[in-house]
Amino acid sequence: MQEARLEFSKYWEPSRLIEKVSLREASGRILAEDVKSKIDLPPFDRSIYDGYAVKAEDTFGAEEDDPVTLQLKGKILAGQKPDIGIDSNECVEISTGAPMPDSADAVVMVEDTSIDDGKVKVRSAVSLKENVSEKGSELQKGDNVATAGTELSPQVYGSLLACGIEYVKVYRKPQVGIISIGEELVDVGSELELGEIYDVNGPTLTKAVEDCGCLSFYQGILHDDIEEMEKEIENSLADFDVVITSGGTSAGSSDFLPEVLENLGDPGIIVHGLAQKPGKPTVMAIVKNKPIFGLPGYPVSALMVFYQVVAPYLREMSGKPALERKMVEARLPRKITSEAGRKELVPVSLSEEDGNKIATSLRRGSGAITSLSKSDGYFVVPLNIEIIDSDEIVDVELFGWVLL
């Protein structure tokens, strides 16, 4: 894997494009620039509580049993423009969030007052600016609100809205063409004839690609017709940033994807086969400066190689942060044998027994489709290990992290 990646990087590196979108459409996207506030926040001096706007110095010395009495000049509600000012020993009733009247410099909370005949008794002193949120105290126009690389979670999205941002630059979602190859494949919804099966990889990869922050374009099924295949892959290379195929890559007599890729232009196939199982029929090619990934046809293998090889490139291109890998320890209920000289990734289904995790192998023999829906993750059998005994503990890497 590391060698394949290194070799591939001599010809192609993932890069990002940037587009400007309306903030309302940008939820979940990744910021491609630092965003600066368009306004001061708060935009004006505002009261933090319901209470009375005062001159702080007028309240000095006020105590529970020795209140200061102020003349009530009027009332300012949130959303109202203050058209009142105060002089010494005056106050204005003010609600939470309302703008401070001229000359007032602090707010006494309503709990610390009582009112009697147009006069307000203040029972607790306040200091200058107490209970006032000052204009620009939180952010000034031009201050950074969020940095490039931040994902627009509800919180970040809300913060940008509050700063008056209407448009943001985000990373453009890479456009990925997806093609399924196989003479035996038909679309769901068709009647199956003898020898035919439904195409699973196309729609499954479509969803997995979207989870990497990309737009996916399922191009349907290609049969084993070399001219049709060449034309369709050439079209996809023109239309999309990345092309992913599945099937058509092993050494079977009717598998001519590698031939097609070599015909389409230099440098063509860079990696043919990963030094691991599954991965033997995997192809990584560059044609017209765009990457094409040819995945195995067997659904569990296709998805495992996708997550391992392709997903990191797609996330890099979309700006999505790399996913934290989650490992759990689990016990093997049965002995596992593996070919010597090849690393193997064994897909497993996890279950629990007496509070301990059990990893049941889901290899080729055990059925393509049920394996697909039951697979929770995989563990690695290293290059030179041929047997792992039953009851051994293995480290299972969960698929979950890539599927959230």
Added chain:
Amino acid sequence: MQEARLEFSKYWEPSRLIEKVSLREASGRILAEDVKSKIDLPPFDRSIYDGYAVKAEDTFGAEEDDPVTLQLKGKILAGQKPDIGIDSNECVEISTGAPMPDSADAVVMVEDTSIDDGKVKVRSAVSLKENVSEKGSELQKGDNVATAGTELSPQVYGSLLACGIEYVKVYRKPQVGIISIGEELVDVGSELELGEIYDVNGPTLTKAVEDCGCLSFYQGILHDDIEEMEKEIENSLADFDVVITSGGTSAGSSDFLPEVLENLGDPGIIVHGLAQKPGKPTVMAIVKNKPIFGLPGYPVSALMVFYQVVAPYLREMSGKPALERKMVEARLPRKITSEAGRKELVPVSLSEEDGNKIATSLRRGSGAITSLSKSDGYFVVPLNIEIIDSDEIVDVELFGWVLL
């Protein structure tokens, strides 16, 4: 919180509705029924490898240096209908996934053979059904493929496709109306006049509600006009399954949401104020058998109370599994004081120092909007604790779990 929930449950319990949708539109939705396969899987006996379809008994005794020779009768590719059968000592070339010809009962892998003048030399014996995936061996028509409550991940989605499923019953997404209340609020894109601020809660809650598997309908800003408020909330109750408001719930002179809710019908307000901070201005009401949640106006408080009180109900209604809570230990850089007699949830921003996590408090004083974007989670100050010293370790519950 527990008491509020218990009281509320006397009047209303979250329930789920079911709808039938095309599988292609169901990715990420939650299955509301067990799904049974419409076909046998595989739908026919198929070869697992490229090789030769044989009668197993003909190969018995074959060894590397003592091969068995079989007559080659033809070729079956994947996707082809087999129009050939074999007799004893005959074989048919077969590709991975191709249907088995009549009378053949095993496959010899191509690696274990050589071909010479129409004759195939088999160098390794195979047993009955070896390298053959039998019709229905994986799943039979009518077998369960996925169970109710399963989220349609790419894998599960792919499995259902393979089984010929075109429509599935899923939980209907609850429809949630969202209203912002406040005389001072204006929509983003407007010029701010003195005393006005942009509405943050409406759009932020819209996104947070969608993360709970619901459809959200932002109804805009209501000003402090009691008749308009009554009309709008009544309309929202008619249109949606749940209504969420923010602002307009404290004891300020212009906050009449509680009055409106009491006017709209029985039982009205069930819970007014949670025994915690933030939460004092929270309202939980039932009108016309639908729940209305009135959240605080201050954005961090609104989001915290949303995640704590409202999100679990919404996830229950949408069928989304409850989220695992993630806790981390972190050190307080500064002493925290809290009101006695009230539980307090203190929002914090997390950072790292020498590999240790630091939890910096983001309370009311520190700014509504920057707090919103910086908040990573919160810790709880219990009822009767008034001071937590600096350098104490607290358990921070991450917001992350609710935002994925």
